[in-house]
Amino acid sequence: MTAKREIEAITERIRERSRPSREAYLARVDEAAAAGPNRTTLSCGNLAHGFAACAPQDKAALSGDTVPNLGIITSYNDMLSAHQPFETFPRLIKEAAHEVGGVAQVAGGVPAMCDGVTQGQPGMELSLFSRDVIALATAVGLSHNMFDAAVYLGICDKIVPGLAIAAFSFGHLPAVFIPAGPMTTGLPNDEKAKVRQLYAEGKVGREALLDAEAKSYHGPGTCTFYGTANSNQMLMEIMGLHTPGTSFVNPNTPLREALTREATRRALAITALGNEFTPVGRMIDERSIVNGVVGLNATGGSTNHTMHLVAMAAAAGIKLTWADIEEISEHVPLLARVYPNGLADVNHFHAAGGLGFLIRELIDAGLLHEDVQTVWGPGLKQYAVEAKLNTDGTVTREPTPKESGNEKVLVPFSKAFQPTGGIRVLQGNLGQAIIKTSAVKSEYRTVEAPAIVFHAQEELQAAFKAGELDRDFIAVIRFQGPKANGMPELHKLTPVLGVLQDRGYKVALVTDGRMSGASGKVPAAIHVTPEAADGGVIGKIEDGDTVRLDADAGTLEVLVDQETLMARETAPVDLSHRHFGLGRELFAGFRQLASTADQGAAVF
Structure with missing residues (x-):
């Protein structure tokens, strides 16, 4: 037991409630893991279709079972600012796979809509359901059974939960989520909100409103307020589905590219063909789900996740309830103030110490299960770090500083903004x-x-x-x-x-x-x-x-x-x-x- 008694008790109740569905789920995961993928058992026609468009060296590699094949599920489109950077990721992933003797194929694309575009419009009524469409589309991409692991390129509101539901449904495969990061800071969110209110009162016109919005949402990356998109990234990291320190590095930077290449190598290292097989269905358990809820409360995250986390957990045979989320909230203090819970944006949060600082504080306070499995290996303490770029272009990690860089944004447990998660x-x-x-x-x-x-x-x-x-x-x-x-x-x-x-x-x-x-x-x-x-x-x-x-x-x-x-x-x-x-x-x-x-x- 690594978490304090109250958190452990909630986790145990979830475990007991989930036992029948979780045991049935794990049995299916183990059965699928034992069965394959085994490309030599595919018919010649099946396999020829599967690598027909590959380069000759990849065709040769995929003809046997000794070279891992990495499936890429991408939500790239160039209308969503957060997803536009994913355009170049498949090339980086394929290059990184080749460097370690693997192969990578784009297994499929999934839709990705932007709630910012559809707010107040008829299309917004498809938004929540797009999560389940994304899960279904991911299943289609992975159904070819050509892959030893998968990486998931997604970042925004319904996209990551949909990808997670699908990843857990394919629980026999290792899964690494690769984000693209937030856009750089633009017009402060509180100033944008003021202009919106002035427009609602008729005190400024459409031109002024559009100017403010365009200065706020101004480039590639997620919106910088702490909504569902950035809550997604926190969840993927605190649940161990990202590599450490990955969530809030800006797009189109050398560090972001190095993190993407590193995530590829890690995904290939944890397949059944190596010595660290980490199927995501076994990796994610009740402790991981509770850790996600703790992170949601400690950061004042999106209420969308009171639905998404329930649906994600169910995909892994785990029965999470609203009562669990509220009870965890009663024991977890608010340690971050990021807009709309404060004036800072996620770049300020990251600069103040970010998730590495937060994770360390929560572990030390006994509010997280440290003894979980992650894509980086056993134990969550290795996520209490900052990722930085080496001179040779590789990633290095340093322990996060003991002091917050800005206590208006991020505080230690002893100085919590409020005693509950909210x-x-x-x-x-x-x-x-x-x-x-x-x-x-x-x-x-x-x-x-x-x-x-x-x-x-x-x-x-x-x-x-x-x-x-x-x-x-x-x-x-x-x-x-x-x-x-x-x-x-x-x-x-x-x-x-x-x-x-x-x-x-x-x-x-x-x-x-x-x-x-x-x-x-x-x-x-x-x-x-x-x-x-x-x-x-x-x-x-x-x-x-x-x-x-x-x-x-x-x-x-x-x-x-x-x-x-x-x-x-x-x-x-x-x-x-x-x-x-x-x-x-x-x-x-x-x-x-x-x-x-x-x-x-x-x-x-």
């Missing part, structure tokens, strides 16, 4: 919901006010522009769940509600949709389950009903007597116009199959 589960007669409190000031965490009901974020924006919202209220935005319209993020509401809060009104949001990675200063009860389209009580709320959201007490209630509430019919809403256009009609089956938010909102 992710709470709200419960009451509305069901369950998630709230992220790490960016919400204490005086705003309890709101009791009349409900104003909307069925689209555009309706709330229109009411704001009409001057109808200058009062205390709780905005109830419903029919936004997975079964209704795919559970879009509702970030168009952030500037409007922020303006009203700044004017002195008590405001909050209650929704069966998402706010997620950029959840900010306004209290938002999100992922309400059951959702309105699934018969949830949120569908029975009427304008004027008093709703009470108490983030400190962990409650969410509509203050209507139970008899009256149960006598009401769910509000009739025609959603048909939300089910067509920009591909939404193709996802009808996903909407029907989607599980509840607390079950991961998955279609599997």
